[in-house]
Amino acid sequence: MKDWNWRLISTHAILIVGVLFMSLPVWVAFATSTHAPETILREGLQLWPGSHFLETYREVLFVEGGVMKSVLGTTMLKNSLILGIGFAIGKVVISMLAAYAIVYFRFRLAVPLFWVIFMTLLLPLEVRIIPSYEVVAGLGLLDTHFGLIVPLIASATGTFFFRQFFRSVPDELLEAARLDGATAWGFFIDILVPLSKTMIAAILIIMFVVGWNQYLWPLIMTTKEENYTLVIGIKQIYQILAEGGELPQYQKAFALTILATLPPVLVVLVFQNWFVKGLVESEK
């Protein structure tokens, strides 16, 4: 029995060390963001929150020149939300339609088109980043939401997920619907979409996080400050800190990391079960 107790204690100890390893950096980032820059420079990183919470976050979010030259934190927050939500919705709509065609229709180009879609999985945006930029620039889409979001939708992760799910839907459903005289579009909207509700929610959550966290693409796509997302703001503040100034505003840099982290983390925590289900299922 004693042996068993030691085992239990060591199990909890390992888990607690793991939790600290994962959480402490973010906690320290938050705590430090609530201190005055002089304090941080004098004493280093902070473990407990200080008295400058409102001041720091007010400046970062609402004051012009508070963190970037002209763009407000709230504007970056808005841009991040547009990217996250637009990406998630666009991805779900486009991939559901494509998956529906591939699974439920017999048509000549089904197989070759399927392979074209499959290919996008193998070559991520990063390896074709410069020609992609040129194409988008050539179409005059730099600094637009359309140019930012649509090229990201090109990869086929969502399509595969829905293809898998549609294939698991019993054939009898379609047979019954057809006996009742359902059209292709009617079957999709009235039966398949409601049936996929949980899956749609799960994919929306994952894709929101993926979209929100985009870095390289928005970085080269946005040239005007007013189009920065929070994650791009991270890059800018890195630059500002690297160049150095009179008094480095470390608290604002930390505040920005917290602001960029909070929304996707909240989404994942609130919808934890859907998120895990979606993540694990989608990769099968």
Next chain:
Amino acid sequence: MKRVQFEHSSLPYLFVAPQIIIIAIFFLWPAMQAIYQSFLLEDAFGLSTQFVWFRNYSDTILSPSWLQAAGFTAIFATLVTFISMGLALLLAVKANEVLRGASTYKTTLMWAYAIAPPVAGLMGNLMFNPLIGDLYKFFNAIGWDFNHKLDAFDAGFVVVLISVWKQVSVNFIFFLSGLQGIPKSVNEASMMDCNSPTRRFWTITFPLLAPTTFFLMVINITYAFFETFGIIDTTTRGAPGGATNTLVFKVFQDGFRGADLGGSSAQSVVLMVLVLALTVVQFRFIERKVHY
């Protein structure tokens, strides 16, 4: 495929059209461009271009800076994959064992999934800041002459640490769900046969997790190759002297900062081939040894 399908001449094309059009414009076209440009040499002013066959390739692959980046990427990807998967597996096994607090552990171990790599990079960068970073001070205090701005090993250490930190949660989620998928009866039977938990793990549990492990290896290598761009760009930026350049970071640097389009395109193409080869190898050789 479905036993019953719609027979319709134009409707399916309408449904796949949005995806195919996006892929054609924003995937196929740029990919072709990359291949085409990789055969061209532009003069310094961008006024004229010349078709040079494979010169960009030979210049690229034989250049010391590319070989250095390739070497670093290989070591980096191996370390990140093994360390983050190892840590995640340990934590998942333990989280699967406990009854009390299991859901709290689960939540607090997985939420870092939602953090963007560059955000993790900047946080880590500040923790290693020579002025305020306690980790920087700590390593120097314990007698490690730590300076990631000058020392290649130290810089690599910083990048690997942050990349591992960011990746543990994804691996944890998959390992835990893999462990929970193992039937109770299997665990009970193995308990009767074997008394040592360690041996039980390596002979029963670990082989049953093989599909998850295989899949995660693919995910982690892809992550180390591509998604760590944001971490490198907010920490070392390849410093010191290109010692922490990954291949993707170098493509970006040569193409945008150095404006060497042909060379950068050739690197992109080499990278595409590498990724394709890696995928094929993984499917052909590793999957064969995995029992589903």
